[in-house]
Amino acid sequence: MRQPRFSRSAADNGHSFIGLRELNRQRAYEAAERAARESYGKLLAYLAARSGDIDAAQDALADAFASALERWPHDGVPRIPEAWLLVAARHRLFDCRRRDVRSERLHASLVAAARDAQAEFERSGQIEDDRLAFMFACTASGIAPEMRAPLMLQLVLGLDAARIASAFLVAPATMGQRLVRAKRKIAAAGISQRSGTLAEPPGSLDAVLAAIYAAFAAGWDDPAGIDPRISGLAVEALWLGRLVTDMVPDDPEALGLLALMLHADARRAARRGPAGVFVPLAAQDPARWDGAQIDEAESLLRRAARARRPGRFQLEAAIQSAHAECRFRREPAWDAIVALYDLLYALAGSPVVALNRAVAVGRLRGAPAGLAALEAIGGGAALQTYQPYWAARADLLARAGQTGAARAAYARAVGLCIDPAVRGYLLERLDGLPEDSARAPAAGLDPPTALPERRTGSP
Amino acid sequence: MEFLFQLYNDETRWDRMTPEVSRHEIGAYLAYTEALREAGVYVGGNPLQATSTATTVRVKADGTSSVLDGPYADTKEQLGGYYLVDVPDREAALAWAARCPCASHGSVEVRPIMAIPSLV
Secondary structure: OOOOOOOOOHHHHOOOOOOHHHHHHHHHHHHHHHHHHHHHHHHHHHHHHHHOOHHHHHHHHHHHHHHHHHHHHHHOOOOOHHHHHHHHHHHHHHHOOOOOHHHHHHHHHHHHHHHHHHHHHHHHOOOOOOHHHHHHHHOOOOOOHHHHHHHHHHHHHOOOHHHHHHHOOOOHHHHHHHHHHHHHHHHHHOOOOOOOOOOOOOOHHHHHHHHHHHHHHOOOOOOOOOOOOOOOOHHHHHHHHHHHHHHOOOOHHHHHHHHHHHHHHHOOHHHEOHHHOEOOHHHOOHHHOOHHHHHHHHHHHHHHHOOOOOOHHHHHHHHHHHHHHHHOOOOOOHHHHHHHHHHHHHHHOOHHHHHHHHHHHHHHHOHHHHHHHHHHHOOOHHHHOOHHHHHHHHHHHHHOOOHHHHHHHHHHHHHHOOOHHHHHHHHHHHHHOOOOOOOOOOOOOOOOOOHHHOOOOOO | OEEEEEEEEOOOHHHHOOHHHHHHHHHHHHHHHHHHHHOOOEEEEEEOOOHHHOEEEEEOOOOOEEEEEOOOOOOOOEEEEEEEEEOOOHHHHHHHHHHOHHHHHOEEEEEEOOOOOOOO
16 A cells, blocks of 8 residues: 655755745645545544454555545545545455455445445435544553554554554564554454443543554654654644544643644754754754744643643643743743652653653752752663663763763763764764863762773774 | 674765764764663674675585675675674664664664574
């Protein structure tokens, strides 16, 4: 199945100039792709929920979806996109015969589901939107947490396994097999035919939100904890986030998650300077942030606050919001940020939250206080290979005047870095450190390892 | 589980670098090697000399041999070095491969080592 990448916004193309015709073409493409994915998800959810055969429903829709992605950008989006896809898919359904009795029966129920859908379109011009139920099904307890986001991306948005595999740094064949196994589990458990709100097991909306967040965060490097690299799936995750807030409009955590993602995404263009160099949050020009997106995030967050049920995503969004204040003031309110991290840590304590808190403490009360907070985390095994930990530590050490230790920590961060722009930035920081006259390692810290002495095995 | 990372990139790019860029590049590789060591996954690794120094040997079925100057294959990206790592699984291998500087200016081929049962 051919699935072109989502086209990025003009802002994402850096400073390159895009001609008007090219821009129109791009817009037409984006509109068509959006419609195709919307209707693909709706139709797949509908057919799979009623026939119980996800694979066959996907098969039936595959060609139809591919030709929609190909034709709609030129021909325009049909009046009822789902109906167009369904007509194309039904041809395929009639063509293929199933071999054994079980799949014969499933095939029959899929054909019946397609007929029902057709009848619904003729009656009302739309079909019931089961996508939320589908998303809940993707987070069933039998599905491994790390497979929930990939499943949603495939079933709700129709992304192919290879694309998903790339974003999650997994071999495509492995991702393909895992998706197949996970879909079997969903099929075995049965998908609720009623949309989400009824009889949903407690906590499953949380699992849906966590999976969307995982898609948004896939492949991120997060140098300062609050300014992650925008992943290749940011657009798709935002889309899923909007879908959930459309369907569960009053859930404060769903609103919080969308606000959080919009805040992070608003800084996308500002994170790269001319020639693609990485620009850390503190050095960004707020004028390059997407003001409209920040405003939307702020209003979502206010809406969420009315429910008076704070949660992890609202707190994270509030931290983003405090940083966005730099549109109007020089420094963010570090005391408020530290307080928010304290709440977040109490709610969802993780070494990463503690790390980000330490960075904020370092800003509020000075580098030695930040270092003390960092030491208090006690670097677990997971943090040892976590690039942001070493970058944060290096920055605190450098500002505390412990140049030798800072040098070693920067080197570790460089060695763990994936994003070449961030790697370049860290190497510049390393260069910018003053000559360390006294090479005494600070008490309680790892002794610095001088790089040039370990000149082995580096191509 | 051992994996070989084969680092492919355009070997001529080193000649085109300014001294500062090449210093950064070397620093990035040294730092990466150090990170592998600190994580306890490093088994070995080396850069290779340019493909112009390669010689390719082949012996045919009739016993005649051919020795040619140059690499086995003429490609845009050449094998420029390798790492051997020992990690729990393929996913961990891919995560480390993505961190290799070569992944952002060339590509890193990740291959599991085939375990051969001891013959003695």
